[in-house]
Amino acid sequence: MSALRISVVATGTANTASVLAGLRRAGGDPRLTEEPHDIEHAAAVVLPGVGTLGAAMSGLRALGLDDVLARRIREGRATLAVCLGLQLMCEASDESPGDSGLGILPARVGRLTGDVRVPHMGWNLVTPAAVPGTLVEPGYAYFANSYRLQAEPAGWHASVVDYGGTWVAALERGAVLACQFHPELSGSWGTALLKRWIARAGGVPC
Amino acid sequence: MLTVRIVPCLDVSAGRVVKGVRFQNQRDAGSPPERAQAYEAQGADEIVLLDVAATPAGRRARLDVVRSVRAALSIPLTVGGGVADVEDAARLLDAGADKVSVNSAALRDPSLVDCLARRFGSQCTVLAIDAASVPGGGWQALAHSGVEASGRDAVEWAREVGRRGAGEILLTSWDRDGTGDGYDLDLITAVAGATTVPLIASGGAGQAEHVRAAVAAGAGAVLAASIFHDGVLTVGRLKRELSSHGIAVRS
Numbered sequence: 497m498s499a500l501r502i503s504v505v506a507t508g509t510a511n512t513a514s515v516l517a518g519l520r521r522a523g524g525d526p527r528l529t530e531e532p533h534d535i536e537h538a539a540a541v542v543l544p545g546v547g548t549l550g551a552a553m554s555g556l557r558a559l560g561l562d563d564v565l566a567r568r569i570r571e572g573r574a575t576l577a578v579c580l581g582l583q584l585m586c587e588a589s590d591e592s593p594g595d596s597g598l599g600i601l602p603a604r605v606g607r608l609t610g611d612v613r614v615p616h617m618g619w620n621l622v623t624p625a626a627v628p629g630t631l632v633e634p635g636y637a638y639f640a641n642s643y644r645l646q647a648e649p650a651g652w653h654a655s656v657v658d659y660g661g662t663w664v665a666a667l668e669r670g671a672v673l674a675c676q677f678h679p680e681l682s683g684s685w686g687t688a689l690l691k692r693w694i695a696r697a698g699g700v701p702c
Numbered sequence: 703m704l705t706v707r708i709v710p711c712l713d714v715s716a717g718r719v720v721k722g723v724r725f726q727n728q729r730d731a732g733s734p735p736e737r738a739q740a741y742e743a744q745g746a747d748e749i750v751l752l753d754v755a756a757t758p759a760g761r762r763a764r765l766d767v768v769r770s771v772r773a774a775l776s777i778p779l780t781v782g783g784g785v786a787d788v789e790d791a792a793r794l795l796d797a798g799a800d801k802v803s804v805n806s807a808a809l810r811d812p813s814l815v816d817c818l819a820r821r822f823g824s825q826c827t828v829l830a831i832d833a834a835s836v837p838g839g840g841w842q843a844l845a846h847s848g849v850e851a852s853g854r855d856a857v858e859w860a861r862e863v864g865r866r867g868a869g870e871i872l873l874t875s876w877d878r879d880g881t882g883d884g885y886d887l888d889l890i891t892a893v894a895g896a897t898t899v900p901l902i903a904s905g906g907a908g909q910a911e912h913v914r915a916a917v918a919a920g921a922g923a924v925l926a927a928s929i930f931h932d933g934v935l936t937v938g939r940l941k942r943e944l945s946s947h948g949i950a951v952r953s
Contacts, residue, residue, distance in 0.1 A: 511826070513798035514779070517772055547823045580823075612704075613922060615825045615869045617900040619705045619747055619952040636705065636952040638747075638778055640801075640825035640869070659704055681778045681800060683742070 499525035500698045503538035505565070506530045507545060507555055511678075515544045515578065518680025522690035536564045540671075540697040541573075545580030549605070550592030552580055566598045574671035574697030576690075582667065582674035583643060591643050601649045601667075608644055610660025615642040622665045622677065625653035631692045632666050635685040637677035639665075644676060671696045705952045706944065707747040707923035708913075708937050709902060710930045712737055714767055714783075715755040721880065721927050728754070731931040734767050735774040741930065742777050744937035747952055749775060750872070750902075750925060752803070752830075753783030754847055765797040772798025780828055780872075788817050795822065803828040803872055806845040809852045809859075812866060819867025824899075829868035831856055833889055834876040841889055848876050857892045864897040871901050872925065878906025880928055885916040894920025910935065910943035917949055 502519055504512065506528045519526040519542065526542065535541055543565060545552055556562045569575050569585065583589055586597045589605035597605075608614050616639050624632040632655045639657070645664040648654035657665035657676075666675045673693050679686040712719045712734050719737050720728035731737070738749045751771055753764060768781055781794045782803025791802040802822070808814045808829060818827040832848050833841040833856035841856035852859075860871050873893050875886035885906045894901050903921035907913060913924045929935045941951040 511795055511798075511800045513769075513772055513796060514800055517798065518776065521776060546826060547821075613898055613900045615900065616704065617825065617870055618707045618922065621703065640778075642824060642869075678778075678800075681776065683776050687776055 499523055500540055500694050501538070502526040502540045502542055502694070502697075503529045503534045504542045504544065505535065505556075505561060507543075507552060511546055512544055514678075515542060515680045518687065518690055519694075522687050522694055524690070524694050530559045530561070532560045532564050535561055535568070539574060540694070541565070541568065541575045543575065543577045543581040543584065545578060545584060547580060548592050549580065549583055549589040549597055550595035552584055553592075553595055553597060556584075562598060566600055569598070569600050569672055572670045572672055575673075576693055577674040578680070579641065579676060579678055582645065582664070582676050585674055586645060589643055601645070603645055603647060603649055605643045605645055608642060608660050612660040615640055616644075616659045620657050620659060622655050622657055624655040627653055630655070631668050631673055631689060631696065633685075633689070636682070637665065637675075637679070637686065638681040638683075639677045641676055703950050704922070705747070705950045706917050707902075708745070708940060708951070709748045709750055709923050709925040710737075710741040710746050710937065711750045711752065711904065711925045711927040712771075713752050713754045713927060714764070715753070717764065717767055719931070720754065721931055735770040737931075738771045739774040741937055742775055745941055745952070746777065746937045748778045748780065748923070750780045750782070750803070753781075755783075765793060768794060768797040768799055782828065782830055782872075787814065788821055791818055791822065795826065801826050801828050801870070803830045805830040805832065806850075808863065809843060809845045809854065812862065815863050815866040815868050819869070824867050824869035827868050828870045828872055829863040830872040830874065831860060831893075832874045832876050833886075835886070841892075844876055856889070857896050860893045861896040864899045868899060870899055871897060873901055873903055875905035879904075881906055882908030882928060884908060884912040885919070885921075885924070887915055887919045890916055890919040890921050908934070910940050913940060914944060914947055914949065917944075
């Protein structure tokens with residue numbers, strides 16, 4: 497079987513080299529793209545994200561990628577959103593007041609609270625939803641975030657993590673996976689997760 | 703629960719890992735990608751790569767070394783050394799760094815910290831402080847691999863860069879660097895109390911007990927080079943010792 501072709505959105509500010517290296521390690525064939533046509537038709541898409549919601553959304557809008565991304569996620573087509581990518585799926589974020597996200601999740605992203613150092617930087621324990629067959633398995637993932645989605649949205653399997661309270665570490669529904677952590681930087685646990693996502697993405701007709 | 707990170711540091715000069723004492727008398731310690739990969743296999747949580755010859759020689763950090771280390775790793779990579787502006791940082795991120803560490807250039811122009819945080823996010827922006835104790839108490843931040851006094855109080859500088867958007871402080875004790883005498887615990891306590899961002903303690907690790915003390919003083923991560931390069935401790939053995947004392951580590 498040939499490697500799954502994966503279109504990685506060239507957001508310009510993300511740690512794209514690490515994302516590409518991680519996908520290759522997991523057996524995928526990633527290519528950077530900023531073409532709406534590619535994102536629309538690709539068998540699998542990765543939306544990496546580092547930076548702020550406002551800056552990332554204006555980048556996506558300038559390239560005409562916001563609508564195609566929202567559509568393919570709503571349709572449940574294989575998509576992996578990393579770190580800020582998860583937050584972009586929400587309606588808005590306290591980090592960028594006045595800007596709006598892709599609006600797929602009816603939720604607002606807030607800043608971490610409690611007696612903790614911010615950013616949340618390092619390895620923390622991820623606990624998946626208590627249902628069989630989730631992509632995410634229990635284990636330590638690498639996080640680097642100051643903002644987070646607190647409440648689990650309906651209709652998604654949510655993995656959670658504890659840092660200044662419990663919040664969403666990952667969301668999944670079919671072949672759509674959104675991770676607040678960085679699977680590409682989460683060692684062999686992260687590589688195994690990417691492999692499972694790629695296997696599921698490869699099984700979805702496009 | 704967030705675990706304490708063990709961070710082996712690769713000081714790189716002319717494409718090789720080197721290590722000295724108080725930044726001087728450097729000796730060869732191997733190839734960067736091989737070292738990085740070996741430490742990941744031992745259980746390292748992150749790798750820091752510092753191009754120690756970059757600033758003195760006025761060169762930019764060597765992108766080819768960054769690329770080769772990135773390809774060998776599936777854990778985070780922080781790169782520093784000679785980062786002069788936002789474009790330098792962009793090139794390092796593009797080559798495979800996940801975080802960029804700045805030091806001398808930020809001492810010269812503190813607004814660089816704001817620019818990096820705005821462009822790449824705080825979580826990409828590491829501020830390195832080389833702190834040397836001064837007669838009469840306190841510490842001063844040093845520039846240019848420790849050879850130039852900046853005149854800035856290290857604790858005040860840490861407070862300022864936290865406000866400007868640094869996402870992490872890499873705090874090296876110049877007095878303890880490479881000595882194996884233990885981290886400067888007073889320095890860690892002072893900086894941890896002055897900031898709310900995560901703190902990586904560096905300089906002086908000689909045994910597991912030093913790491914425990916640094917964590918107790920407020921460090922969320924500990925960086926070490928000589929003890930790992932010289933085989934005094936492996937990352938795995940250090941983590942087992944910490945764990946046996948009730949400190950949460952990634953197993």
